[in-house]
Amino acid sequence: MSRGPDAKPDDAKLFATRLALFYAALFIGFGLYQPFFPIWLKAKGLSDAEVGTVLACGMMIRMVATPTVTFLADRSGVLSLAIVICASATMVAFLGIGMAEGFAMILVGVLITSFVWSPMVPLADAYGLAGVARRALDYGRIRVWGSVAFMVANIVGGVALVIIRPEQIVWMIWLSLVPLAVASLMLVRDQKEVQTGPKGPSFFNRRFVLIMVAVAFLQASHAVYYGFASIHWKAVGYSGFVVGLLWAVAVLAEIVMFWVATRFARDWRPTTYLLIGGAGGFLRWALMAFDLPLIVLAPLQALHAAGFGLVHLGTMAYLAARLPAHARASGQGTVSVAIGATMAMATLIAGWLYARVGAYAYLAMAALCLVGLAVTLVARAMPIERPGLPAGGEKDAPQPQREGAGG
Template structure:
């Protein structure tokens, strides 16, 4: 293959992965901030809303490692993404036509089983491309964040004119596009059935996936990212209750993701200096500060400033965790490892989300203070095990 052909192939892969992220995060950018608003329009209580919003996080505790493990063992990562996305699209179509609480819970549970593995499988595919083709994960992932911004801004504008239920159908469109795009991507080495089966036969990843240090890092990352449950459940509702317009709510979500994009685009250089664990610790500390200040930022200007902390809180934690996993886990098991990380995140996000619902009914301010406590847990875990983690990360290149 000539140099020009190699460059075109590489560019095509970059565009394909970037588009895959964009399709997923367009759907997710509507789901995350506006699904609670749709539930509120159905007259569900804050506790009911918190429970439904927490379901995907609770379900993925079990569903993610199971579904990603099935995909890795089958060696059909791209096909798995396509099938799971289609099932999710159908489920959202049903959700748009449900108005009773019990039925909503049942459908969301089913939807969550297939939603859970979409991001970890996409991340696994992308990071295998990083390792095998020399691509930049941050650049490709930033297109997903850009699509998230577009979705939140679109959703905020749309809510000012139309009913929230109609946004659910746009989620369906994003998932269908994702399903189609995944089948257009080229295969990676681990997706060959023989290679995948070899990975499954080697003691089911006992050496790689059962290391204590790995679980310490994922536990800490799960706490840090789980602290965002209050934002996911009540961020939009909190801002709307303080007179911030629908359009400006969309801008606030977009501002946070812009900060996230900046970290993804520029974080590679810092990651090489600070290392994955250092990135995660900074993200946890940023989370503590963010949630302490959040309930007092009740104007658009002040909320905008706080939302820019998302780049530190989420961006650095996510990038650090992804870089850590890519360095310590082989491509054959990367999907399963990503699923394992989502199990920790789902556990803490689910528990924190339900807790936030109870507390929010009493006092919204205390609900966000509780999220600061969860983020503090992540920083404490990393701090207490810092010496041991540094010895472990000494085996891992910082970049």
């Protein structure tokens, strides 16, 4: 694939390097927040149901924050500026969580922080996909550095948890947000683009909606894992270091997937990614419902490469092909809202189930994977509808992954 007329080699290298650094900084925070923030909530005296409520409400705020922020970012046409504002606001807002006491105040702090933190992933993906397409870069090999940082944060956080008290976890997370603000300032500033493509939401046809529903179910199947895996592993006797390593195994598999996917899956349709990824997720959750020995549990986490990695790559490939320039951020935001709403409901259910049946709550997550797989199959059987083309007016042929495919 040749570079665009405005893509110089030095510019492409600078863009890729700074975007990779930003993804790394962004996912350092997530790598500490996801596995260890629930432990901090428990250390602050919250019940399992209250932990689930706090985490779910933090996700629910996406339904307001993400479409609002991404719409305003699309209207401005300069996504890099929106990223800087959100990164700086997140660093400031998280201080409120650290100083909060009691369920109500912690919940308020999480809601405020999530309002500015949750839009950052769709903003970064919209900004990144546009820049990658313009410069003919490999999205997977840039995004992989976010996963590397996530894994390192898992390990470092696990080691730190052996040294520090659980009540101090929140400050460890806050410190990780400082390089995020710095990295956002280093991003190559994007230029406001002339609006091209459909002026309305014509890319939201039935097939698009079904694929995004499938993605939402497949990603929401991680609710028990994200909310209660660390708590459960600690409860059955694993140290904070082992907990961090278990998370790290999952992310290492994800890293390998991002790095090699364009080599073996270049001609896959996005729905192929979803089907294989959903099958891997189903197997993982069905087995994790039982307290398997560590020698089995650790390698089982490698299925994260399928359940998250392939599903994410398939989603990005589909969106890259579907979203017009003037709707990149809001389109990503809409998808993020669908995933966030489904994840929030799944997390509320996860908290209720985990409090009653423990690890058997993973069986409900396996069921979500089955729903996601079924919806994917329905969408895959439908004819492609592209803006300006009648339904069924285009052959559903595979396309190179970095360019995106019809589905």
